[in-house]
Amino acid sequence: MVASTVVTASAALGAAVPGPAAAKPGPQPPPKVPTATGYGGAVSSVDPDATAIGLDVLRRGGNAVDAAVAAAAALGVTEPYSAGIGGGGYFVHYDAATGTVETIDGRETAPAGITHDAFIDPATGKPYPFSPDLVTSGVSVGVPGTPATWETALERWGSLSLAEALRPAARLAQHGFVVDDTFALQTRENAERFRTFTSSTDLFLADGVPEPGTTFRNPDLARTYRQLGAQGVDWLYAGDLGAEVVRTVQDPPLSGATDLPVPTGSMTTDDLAAYRALVQAPTRVGYQGYEVTGMAPSSSGGTTVGESLNILEQTAPTGTVPTLHHYLEATALAFADRGRYVGDPAFVDVPTQDLLDDTFAEERACRLDPDAAAVKPVPAGDVTSYDGVCDAPAGTAQQDTDTENLSTTHLTTADRWGNVVAYTLTIEQTGGSGIVVPDRGFLLNNELTDFSTVYDPADPNRIEPGKRPRSSMSPTIVLKDGRPVLALGSPGGSTIITTVLQVLVNRLSLGMSLPDAVAAPRATQRNTARVSAEQAFVDAYGAALAAYGHAFTVAGPPGSSAAEIGAVAGVELGPDGRLTAVAEPTRRGGGSAGVVTPAP
Ligand code: GLU
16 A cells, blocks of 8 residues: 655646656645635635635635535645544534525544443543644544535535535545644654554555645545545445444554553444434524524533623623633633533433523623623523622632543635635544545544543533533634624634634724634633633733733743634625635645635
């Protein structure tokens, strides 16, 4: 098997470098801009190839759903450590013909054979060290939901077949893409995990860590996409690809090159056959004359963004620093409620409507002191009894352990007919489980580590067979008078929620343009003693917010990807069909925004 070919930059430019790959000049990356304004359709993602593919689909008459699936498949090629057919995600769609927002929950499920102590090392009786030990495992692999999401979206709203939607990405995988700094860095950071498996070594480390500027090809994935298109998703959920996935989870192709424990998983073909992507209603809250729609559980994105907005609407701060204080306090309260109440609604009674109720928010807003930061963690509210009246605080605060990673990717599309998609997809950890399905060119997720590691029967996010682990993904579409005006989302584990919220606050409350709202420095308060913030945020607002009692930790080591919070991709829909596609100007190396017909 030759799964990847790495070509040097000089070969990509056609210089005389020995070796078979040097004969053909490699591809050039499409131009990359963070903001594009125009008409006829728009795509925003982290990656120029994915955005270009989405735009091409739109130009050829495809709609926003076709473009979203094609671009997502392209991200499976160029961002294989963040997303792909081995993972899951959440798809929010506005249908211009009916004026309705619907969503697809394409979250992975736990296999029927998973046990409550799946993440406990039998040798020690304690949880496996989270990373790299637990995440690099078969036991963390959930039943992939992404192929079912794509099929469901295309059948319901698309105009292309799955084969047509996957074709450009298959071509991209075949011809290759130009390695950028982020891809090289992420490969290097995961090299030990990939070296643990023969299949992953062959694909990502065949010639060592790929150098920026070289071309990375993945012919195995090209074949996989073609076959998936030809056979349909039953190839995974009821066919040979599924059998290969199951074999890989139960018996990962160990290389012997590392001593990671690699606990195996129990996934069977029955688990694959039982998988369903779920079409469901979005969450909805009113905010300052807008209607904000998002993902209902199993993601906590919609309820936590929505509850925070409701609290902010109650407290109605004005001015940048007071608004940021309220933003940080509102998310602490909403995260307390998320931890207490949100899990997979097929297994847990999730009080989604209470969490989004204005009267509940009124009562929660009683806990927000406009002049002082509360001591964290703050306790959860009581969804069984609220009347909006401020009374004595109840309950004890509980600190959630937060093991979500900073992987994942988001894309937003809009078409000439007014349809809009906000789609966040992931394989959880950067590099997922680290296990490539042999000869198939894609990584399996480690999404089940989003369950709480230690079983507690009172925890809504406890491990259970067949269950979806709670997510933070927050693809969001904002409507005004029933029509979409803004769609966005972000990667970033549980910081997804605060990132989406902060951009909404920047745009809708502080009056920033969308590019400024996305570029602005970020901070995230998830009910912890200290606020995690980008250095630029601390520089700009740290002193003023410290006066309220906020304490800060600068996110990540300087220069690392963890120093950045989120990577937003959004589209704003203006009057007269004017579209502004916006991606990150610098985070994760800068994203890529494009429109079908640029404004003059
Ligand atoms: N697994 C996370 C979630 O579902 C996303 C992972 C990430 O963004 O790093 O919320």
